[in-house]
Amino acid sequence: MRVLSVVGARPQFVKLAPIAAAMRDRAEHIVVHTGQHYDEIMSDVFFRDLGIPAPDVNLAVGSGKHGEQTGAMLAGLEPVFEKYRPDWVLVYGDTNSTLAAAVAAVKLHLPLAHLEAGLRSFNRRMPEEHNRVLTDHAADLLLAPTQVAMDHLATEGLAQRSVLVGDVMTDVLYQVRDQVERSGLRPAGMEPGQYYVATIHRPDNTDDPARLAAIVEALGGLDRPVHLLAHPRLVAAAEAGGVDLQQGSIVLTTPLAYPDLIAAVSSSAGVVTDSGGLQKEAFLLRVPCTTVRPETEWVETVELGWNELVGSDLPRLRAAVQRPRPAATEATPYGDGHAAARVVDVLSERMTRS
Ligand code: UD1
Secondary structure (H helix, E strand, C coil), X not given: CEEEEEECCHHHHHHHHHHHHHHCCCCEEEEEECCCCCCHHHHHHHHHHCCCCCCCXXXXXXXXXXXXXXXXXXXXXXXXXXXXXXXXXXXXXXXXXXXXXXXXXXXXXXXXXXXXXXXXXXXXXXXXXXXHHHHHHHCCEEEECCHHHHHHHHHCCCHHHEEECCCHHHHHHHHHHXXXXXXXXXXXXXXXXXXXXXXXXXXXXXXXXXXXXXXXXXXXXXXXXXXXXXXXXXXXXXXXXXXXXXXXXEEEECCCCHHHHHHHXXXXXXXXXXXXXXXXXXXXXXXXXXXXXXXXXXXXXXXXXXXXXXXXXXXXXXXXXXXXXXXXXXXXXXXXXXXHHHHHHHHHHHHHHC
């Protein structure tokens, strides 16, 4: 079986790590990097730290407006798919790289599998929501991380093509958490239990200077140091909108490599974020999370009490972050840490059948 994975942005490298490991000895695995994320700290460190083989192809597409970026990927992927003619094109999550690869694959009649299928925010302002809905409806095989995702797919008439495999981010998180514990990796300059970790990068939060200023002010007003791991989009938007990121409690930092991020979150008093992955990582590490968005795809984290949403009412952020520690839970809505092996099983099973 020949599987061609297309990745391009930071969360996709994290998801690729356990898949690449599970493919070893079981499939010929071609990795194509679109180049959507290209900085050392947004891309290269993930391949290095997570032991992912170097991409076979890098399209080096870089940044751009949605149409420009997605279009460049689509044009770049077509000859690559024609060259390799894989048994499966495997796409991940909800970025512009996901959508471009999905469209390129279906136009060439190549079987398409979508990992992390069925997530919905029901917020059509999010580019990620367009990407996931369009990709799910184009794909031949929908690999869902949770029962909630399976239910969304069934509602949209896609049950026949859907399989619940669990969440591959749980696989990689558990492995790296154990490595971090064994190695005793400690985040530099962070006093255990005495700081928060924050990330903000979604367009709805960064691109309106008034909204961004209100978020930064709320973070700066928290009662402990807030290590703000600044995504390039945040830095660029703050500069363009004249928002000073270095205020009050904020300690401005570059994004962290994955093991450093896990070490930092594990020892923190809480996480404040608009990232999808980090909400779940906080839950799996049993660190309280506050999400700066009106809704979340990872509803289980909220239902279990480990995540609280703060949308427009930013003055409420302080109370949300300082809320009492949630009740302990043994729930495992994101699987058992063996999702990647199940993905390879399903791909080979469905290939034989077709
Ligand atoms: C993308 C994904 C989002 C994912 C996020 C994780 C889309 C539509 N969005 O958002 O789903 O949660 O990645 O990080 O695909 N930049 C750099 N260096 C880089 C990458 C980006 O400087 O390595 C800057 C560019 O100036 C760019 C901006 O960051 O304009 C945003 O990058 P972009 O690729 O548009 O999307 P993200 O916001 O990173």
